[in-house]
Amino acid sequence: MDQKMFCFQCQETAGGKGCTVQGVCGKKFDVAAMQDLLIYATKGLSAVTTALRAVGEEIPAEVNHIVTMNLFITITNANFDKEMIRSRVRETLSQRDRLRAKLADPSHLPAAAREAIGENEYEEKAKEVGVLSTKDEDIRSLRELITYGLKGLSAYTKHANALLKEDPELDAFLQSALAKTLDDSLSVDDLVSLTLETGKYGVQGMADLDSANTGAYGNPEITEVNIGVRKNPGILISGHDLRDLEMLLEQTEGTGIDVYTHSEMLPAHYYPFFKKYKHFAGNYGNAWWKQKEEFESFNGPILMTTNCLVPPKDSYKDRVWTTGCVGFPGLKHIDAPYGEKKDFSPIIEQARHCAAPTEIEHGTIVGGFAHEQVFALADKVVEAVKSGAIRKFFVMAGCDGRMKSRDYYTEFAKALPKDAVILTAGCAKYKYNKLPLGDIGGIPRVLDAGQCNDSYSLALIALKLKEVFGLNSVNELPIAYNIAWYEQKAVIVLLALLYLGVKNIHLGPTLPAFLSPNVAKVLVENFGIAGIGSVDEDLRLFLGESA
Template sequence: MENKMFCFQCQETAGGKGCTQVGVCGKKPEVAAMQDLLVYVTKGLSAVTTRLRAEGKSVKKGINHLVTENLFMTITNANFDYDAIAEHVSITLRAKGELMAALSSRADLPAAALWNDVKENYDAKAVSVGVLSTENEDVRSLRELTTYGLKGLAAYVKHANALGEDDEAIDAFIQQALAKLLDNTMTGEDLTALVLETGKYGVDGMALLDHANTTAYGDPEITEVELGVRKNPGILITGHDLHDLEMLLEQTEGTGVDIYTHGEMLPAQYYPKFKQYKHFAGNYGNAWWKQKEEFEAFHGPILFTTNCLVPPKDSYKDRIFTTGATGFSGCTHIEPKKDGTKDFSAVIAMAKKCEPPQELETGKIVGGFAHNQVLALADKVVAAVKSGAIKKFVVMAGCDGRMKSRAYYAEFAKALPKDTVILTAGCAKYKYIKLGLGDIGGIPRVLDAGQCNDSYSLAVIALKLKEVFGLDDINKLPIVFNIAWYEQKAVIVLLALLHLGVKNIHLGPTLPAFLSPNVAKVLVENFGIGTISTVEDDIKTMIG
């Protein structure tokens, strides 16, 4: 059977409607279909684990970790390796089969829980279980909104798991929610409630990862990060997994190889634990979408710990290494050992044979304004607000991307009045963190909290300011939200903010294609969700 494609989970989906031939991200139809099948069998596994819990039986951590990794593998720009995804389908079916034997009853289990087939039939099945298998547009929209939120949540939970942190309640919810997405009796009202509940667990998941990161590496601190290069060969590490970085730093110590961060790994520069490594150099390059030109110039190997991977050019493809949920056919994938450690010796050996990186830029950028650091400056910040030196905070967190319309965010940042402060997290920062926007009484006008999951820090800061000013509603604070989105981790951040009661969020550069007109109307009417227009008009609307 011919592989048919329909994918609209990212902001850059074709025509703002859906990719049907090949993904704008570079994903091929057969890969998209296999990802659909992986989500389907993960829902089936989750229906079984949810039934087991209902029967009072426990579910092992390994199964929880399998569910989160499966979802993570299907995030935009994470895994393009058909064989690796198909192998996870097989692993999931085997795990489900073993768990089925422990059930007291199989009555009323959904078809996804009962389906089991040989690998030769995967492609045929994949065609029938994609997004469009849900015919009702509004039900489909709510199901996919929940699914994409769960994918983002799973990514954050997976990083926490890597550092030994687990939360059974979060895992049980993820699996219960996946099982509910198979239930055709769920009404629109039921599914809307599930969307909002996903936001609640989004907050919990980001808090779990924040605790894991700070326990392992200390609280982020204000840091000047070098943008230039050194004279040694280097390894460029990108993605979000701090545990992978830690292992790489340990294994490269004393080898004469420097480690540079890229993209969403930049905030690793803010953690005290990593600063002890003298060979931990600066940040190289910009956001994920510029990697094709920047990776050419780096000369050394590049290690992808998570998304965002752009299909590499042949000229540097042999220098790409992947690990975790990431993968690309033809690139070396590094699997963990039984104890969870990873051997990066092949990456290091290659680095030693490479020229030092070519310098792209010089100078420094400042970051490290996670919640603990900002709250340490709370008196100074509150005084600036009370004196009128700071009139407004603008949350410009989220994702960067390659669409020309995203130039809006750089222009918006430059057009903001000098008495406004930008709070940011995620790779959206690359649109304005290097613009030199100055400070207000020593407080930088761009406060970078870190990775996309560190949007949690921005929520903590907002809630603390609400408390300090004695307000009963977070929306009464002098804070506005102008958030850029690209993929599914931004979706869980959005749902988390909605759970916290934040309203009137501007989302751009476009609203998600997976929101049907009716679902979009509910979000607009109940939460004030809106899109962006022109810089001039949006400055008037948001800032006044």
Template sequence: MENKNELFCYQCQETMAGSGCGRVGMCGKKPDVAAMQDLLIWVTKGLSAVATQLRREKKDIPERINHLVTANLYATVTNANFDKDVLASRISETLREKDSLLAMTEKKQELPEAASWTGTEADYEEKAAAVGVLATRDEDIRSFRELIVYGIKGLAAYLYHANALGSEDQDIDMFIQRALGQMLDDSLTGGNLLALVMETGRYGVRVMDLLDRANTGAYGNPQITSVKTGVGTRPAILVSGQDLRDLEMLLEQTQGTGVDVYTHGEMLPAQYYPKFRNYDNLIGNYGNAWWKQKEEFESFNGPVLVTGEGIIPPKDSYKDRLFTTGCAGYPGCVHIEADENGKKDFSALIELAKKCEAPKELESGEIVGGYGREQVFSLTDKIVEAVKSGEISKFIVMAGSDGRAKTRSYYTDFAKALPKDTVILTAGSAKYRYNKLDLGEINGLPRVLDAGQCSDTYSIVQIALKLKEAFGYENINQLPLVYNLAWHGQKDIVVLLALLYLDVKHIHLGPTMPAFLSANVANVLIKYFGIAGIKTVQEDIDAMLGGSDQLIRPDMIVADIVQQYPQLVDVMMSCGLHCISCGVSQVETLEEACMTHGLDVYDMLDVLNDELNNAG
């Protein structure tokens, strides 16, 4: 696949025409920025290969190297950093650190080119053109590699936030660097890379657990909270992104100044933590998901602090009020750096805010959230009883990220069309498609339970495991729980891989399938895990929420049916499906198995579902 365009990127859901951005990224990045991002990833792979080799030689790697790798990855996440000069300086720093480590290495000859390459800034653009995504010629190997790299980018973003709170896990750092180094190994087969995909998922679970413990350790367990959406009369600062430590420092520095603080986008869940509720200058949440910021940042009137990814190239009308920190960056906007102790000085924002008008009101009312695992655990008995009594028929996990595509209205329509006896479990900015709808309650329980930020999908997983235990099931897939996930960027990819590692099956993913999945790699995920795209609202509701007579579906893996419903083994065999215990059953759908044996899949479905229905 030859790239005749000025750049090539397909790491996010909004990629041009669902295949890949060319002349300019849909996110707004230009070719020179894309080139620096490509080269930064490549030299970070080289640094990681050297660090991994040194560990094999029983030599210690300084913590600053781990943090550098994590920050480099986070800086290349979609909508995070658009500043070419900052990215180029990161490349230079990475090369210096790599050369220092390389001097300590005994077996330099075993390392890939990226470990030995060095150059000046004048060489960066030319080298970037040779090491981008399309440098891997084999489409399937490239697809596996990018799936892993994007998963690792998301993993690094969560790790960065945990590190900001003083939480470290060197095993995660070692995995990230080992896996990045392996992306330079042309001897790895598709099978090797698939195993690495699953390992990325395993560390995805681990990093979300690390971040969860960091957040709750610092700020307490989330509590059910009503967050105001209106505005006050005082000047204010708006905080967007995900980094809770940045919000905490800003709240400390604005106390007693006459300046209020509002959250925006995925920072909303910060207000569910008890410690943040102690700040009387944290007024409420302003606006919606990240992609509406052009209108909302303009109407806010005061300074805006972006603490992570989620930047849309700003309008001139508010560009001088947009500040960035951490790995975020945009040319022409003031960047707030941390000192050697991790402290940040937000006095520039505070002084500017004092000169600004109060925010223009966009809406009024409240949003209820804070349904993290501890809150839901306390409701377990109530939930189990509601399921057993038929008050709740299904839980639908609608986590992930929102985006600008008009087709994402599907998620609003889907939430509206769900039966009244269903409950939505959500996390991430995807919730803005339905968290302000009045969907009612079931026995005092809201029908939308917001667990928090995208990483708090981990909390939803813990809830699912708790319910599995409460119902006495052996497998998480036996729960009345289905998944309709929305994705946009790399944090969503590592969440997806984490769910696959936990053996969650039949996830619906939309609004489009990732462009970086080749046909063969996509087929592997479909075969092993039953991943599917979205169709129409009604088709998907029928597929996900079929009644008791539709527990078995044609797209289910035969081995999964056997695992979940062992009582159907004799029934399937009596119908002519004799090889249900062979290796093929691990990857073959019921429809494929019936086709192989010359059976009508719909006749088989009638028999199997009737058997389950009659058994209650």
């Protein structure tokens, strides 16, 4: 097989253009090819389900789950297991063919929905259907922008599904949008409209997940989280899936084993439900990209519930477990159907024989500033703005990553004037959430709303402030947007913000490689999207100060 690939879906893509030999993430060329084929097959299945809905057929939830899980599996740093992905291709094609048989005349469907692909043809077919199979640069750019947004939307949908919340309208849109990326009759303008519609459903998807999370676990509240360690053996849980955490805490209660969160699981501590577990010890470590050192020193088993897996070192590989969308050759995988309990007893048994975590830091960090908590503080916040104690809010949500250029966000946070407050969500927070930035009249200068999907909270907070101040647009608020991005969940957050009318978002450390010059121009002209410069230049720009 020709060892060529092309992937440019994440911010760290090689040379800012595209990975062609191996992903910077560690993804091998053959895994990338199988992911390309899985996306192609999923688009074909989606064309079939969309056609069936058009004639009044109801699509079963398990088919919707196949689509969302397939997209989630192909998100950056989620699944590196070619055989697991191959099995998903096989299942997807089987479902596609079974459902297509219900159509009286499927001849109008695109090739991805009709053509037979034998398992011995997977590798060859994968070469034909990757990103570069769309020749027109602008059409390709928009198709990929939409697809990556749908990948992010699928991740959030999957978490809501895990809490038994279904949204058939959202699933129908998601599948119809996937099918439209196969439609050569659609113009650039058509695809731009579809991009904004994807943002609309991004808002809906995040609202669904917010409702599922708060319905199950309560509204996040201001919480101090311990970042030191205890003396018991521990299990470290990483990723975003709160239902996985709930099951792990239930099964470890009374065992003498502590549970620690890592990276994007940190905000679980803010939910009232989880505070009843006395063995829920705290947060260990930082953002995802530091896991090679931090997983080593944790000493106990690690459960990866979603993407953000770095290919593990041999020294601790036997302690890393996967579930859900995550996969890596040689790692042990635990799963169960939606609504059923996963059996984490093998992880618990391994933890019994491990040393307690090695302490790498100590102290506490504060978070829990999701929408309801901030609404409860609204009078205090509004008074601080009216009095001039708070001059500006800076939304610094998004992702962290290993590139040196991301130090910009730490330096930017340090350089902010003392009357500025950071609103954050996502693992971008690790660039500044341990800095001694203080507070303004008791309001912390870093307000952490939670995970990347909790950027929805930041949007609700902005809309509430617009209402309170009687403004016509969120863009009239003293809020600046300086957002870091890394992967596809950040793409759906961006599209959601654009749909809500937010303008002048600065995106860094680099603009997406998948934006063609013409598509980037559309975003700049219509929404004021911009990159980042130096800390000093950007601060002057955001604060309206001359050089």
